[in-house]
């Protein structure tokens with residue numbers, strides 16, 4: 001297959017999530033994307049990729065949250081001399097626009113401001129291209145863009161034009177499509193949502209998670225720790241139908257008779273795609289069979305804002321609880337009434353292992369589990385994620401959102417097996433102390449570490 | 460909101476309740492009909508997951524007789540329309556689902572079923 005080259009201009013956010021998002025959207029539409037060889041510096045704002053069809057570039061630009069624009073790639077260089085030489089060599093790509101195509105030409109820079117007069121010089125240096133069509137800044141037939149990339153000088157305050165011309169690399173190409181998915185970040189803004197809570201996930205990250213699920217019409221997607229439903233909305237917006245559940249019905253209901261999650265879904269025009277919300281402890285769940293979902297997307301409770309709990313207790317009942325217990329046994333109530341069954345804490349590393357096994361049971365073959373794993377930055381090791389896998393489940397993406405001493409990893413796991421597995425029992429891993437021969441991941445006892453400020457406990 | 464697609468996927472999960480625990484018959488229901496998007500591909504793909512008899516019986520219990528007793532070999536448009544309606548457009552807003560075996564009652568309020576178990580019902 002022959003690939004054309006395309007220049008991606010990324011938005012300045014979540015750079016570790018860029019490549020997983022490209023792969024996911026490519027896989028959603030069923031095309032290949034060829035990435036630069038060797039180690040990719042993911043924090044650089046420009047990337048040249050190979051695609052078999054211009055249509056694929058448009059699909060990426062319309063669906064990737066982190067893409068600002070995609071250009072047909074003409075040339076790059078560490079000096080303009082180098083760039084022009086290569087651009088001339090690639091003229092087969094642009095001679096067809098010479099005669100009567102109206103165009104717009106702009107020069108811009110990343111991490112820098114180019115003075116007006118040099119911008120003009122740069123534009124003029126392309127005059128050998130001999131474009132005869134008229135210049136049209138409003139509705140051009142084509143837009144040509146030239147981008148200079150300057151190395152970020154962290155912590156250095158420099159003058160606006162300081163170091164002008166000393167770019168690391170310059171890129172040049174023709175605009176194919178402006179990214180149109182970034183507006184969704186505003187549209188799903190949590191603060192403008194009818195219903196949200198202190199566990200709500202910021203909209204940009206929810207959208208990135210939704211893209212990792214390959215959400216699209218006809219798919220069925222589940223969030224077992226639904227809370228206020230942050231990921232359900234973008235997933236439904238992309239066409240999928242959603243089930244959500246939570247141990248605490250109040251998280252999904254909020255106040256008022258129409259549950260909050262339905263109110264927010266209605267605001268986005270997707271309430272018909274929220275199939276149902278259910279109250280249950282995922283470790284005691286009522287799903288009749290497995291192999292149901294195309295994806296599971298979730299932000300498991302990690303104890304900082306919304307602690308992980310499960311039904312059960314360690315100690316004997318106190319008299320008050322005992323009374324409630326008999327009360328409940330004799331006449332069960334809806335979950336918005338006083339009786340709330342006793343719960344016990346649920347350790348995060350156990351929860352993660354259970355979640356992967358549950359996903360293997362509930363997903364269809366080829367389905368994806370997309371979830372966040374909080375982690376202690378200093379202590380994290382690759383094996384932390386590997387050690388929670390089970391047969392038939394493979395990590396396909398793992399991106400860090402860095403908050404300094406801690407962070408969280410968006411992990412995407414693919415169900416590679418077509419075999420059926422029985423549902424997890426949720427008890428092997430919840431034994432109080434895992435034997436010491438086992439690997440202890442950095443996210444073990446995350447809540448305690450969080451409140452200790454990630455310092456080693458005093459001895 | 461409990462739709463019949465959901466109802467068809469829920470079994471009683473109380474400790475030791477492993478047989479005759481599905482489907483969970485409704486009682487005291489309040490029903491609403493709401494339109495849903497018709498997606499024939501989704502319906503066809505989902506059909507193998509459905510327990511057909513349970514779906515037909517439940518629909519009947521709620522007053523909808525449009526489904527054939529036997530799952531048809533050929534899925535024509537008429538069939539898909541009825542299947543779509545039963546599966547996705549009937550919403551049980553209030554009511555109770557009761558396990559035929561252990562009699563556990565799962566109440567539904569404002570469309571959300573409470574499937575939590577009490578302490579003596581978990582392992």
Ligand SMILES: C[S@@+](CC[C@H](N)C(=O)[O-])C[C@H]1O[C@@H](n2cnc3c(N)ncnc32)[C@H](O)[C@@H]1O
Pocket residue numbers: 197199200201224225226227228229230231245246247248251280281282283298299300301302306307308309310311346
């Ligand atoms: C981090 S929050 C999820 C927030 C959600 N993404 C949102 O947008 O609000 C975790 C949720 O898990 C729920 N939860 C905790 N333990 C659970 C369990 N064993 N089964 C089901 N839900 C549980 C909590 O009630 C809480 O709503």
Ligand SMILES: [Zn+2]
Pocket residue numbers: 471472473476480558559560561562563
């Ligand atoms: Zn039962």
